[in-house]
Amino acid sequence: MHVFGVRHLSPGASWHLLRFLNEVKPKAVLVEGPADFTPVIKELTDRRVKPPVALLAYTRSLPVRSMVYPFANYSPEFQALRWARSHRALARFIDLPSPQMLGLEAHEPTPADRDATAGDPENGEQEDTPLTKHELRSRVYDSFARSAGAADYETYWEQRFEHNLAPNAYRDAALAFGSGLRSIESEHADLDLAENLVREAHMRREIKRCIEDDGIPPDKIVVVVGAFHASAVAHCDDAMTDRELALVPALETDLTLMHDRTTR
DSSP states (O other): OEEEEEOTTOHHHHHHHHHHHHHHOOSEEEEEEEGGGGGGHHHHTOTTOOSSEEEEEEESSSSOOEEEEEEOTTOHHHHHHHHHHHTTOEEEEEEOOHHHHHHHHHTSOOHHHHHHTSOOGGGTOOOOOOOOHHHHHHHHHHHHHHHTTOSSHHHHHIIIIITOOSTTHHHHHHHHHHHHHHHHHTTOGGGOHHHHHHHHHHHHHHHHHHHHTSOOOGGGEEEEEEHHHHGGGSSOTTOOOHHHHHHSOOOOEEEEEEOOGGGO
16 A cells, blocks of 8 residues: 655645645545544535634543644645545545544543652652653654754754655655654653554554455555654554454543634
């Protein structure tokens, strides 16, 4: 199958991805995003809906937890879904469903938990507040960029990706970039690579279902995911089973599409 790694709000990714879709002409376009969002794709890609828009999932019980997937007109995932609709290709989200995504989040350590495990200054221990996963990941990305001679991650990406118009260059570079990040993150236990491994097992499950249940040949499938996940979903080995999915903690959620009604 064809895997295309992207940055989620990258105009360059959209430009290269649309060229790639027109070249491959897939029968299925599978996109990173909670699988239970799939029924909303029809409304999301309605020509009357004008970005920016967002898909929102939130829990039915307190404390309310939520997750938001925003789309701009230049979002590669949004353009991929619109391409699929206009070319009558199957379109699905393939990431872990929102009940499980928020269920996993509920099992993460809270700020209070992190404070409780911080050092005790009375015993001469370090008092620094532990970094959040987002902060630590930002530092890892900046470190990766500096090793390539860029000042920071944003500069690295802008120079290497957004201004690169060579055929296949974006796709090949994104795959190499994602593989490099995986090697670095595997050394940082605080980044919780295990959560990504669970998500990727579900993505492979959905890809496998598309091949086996829908009968679509692998070479007629394009999978659009963040560059970090690209190498992990290039095959269907170790796809999540029904039993494994049932073991993932889950919370009851509702979904909605958020957009400005004045743009319809």
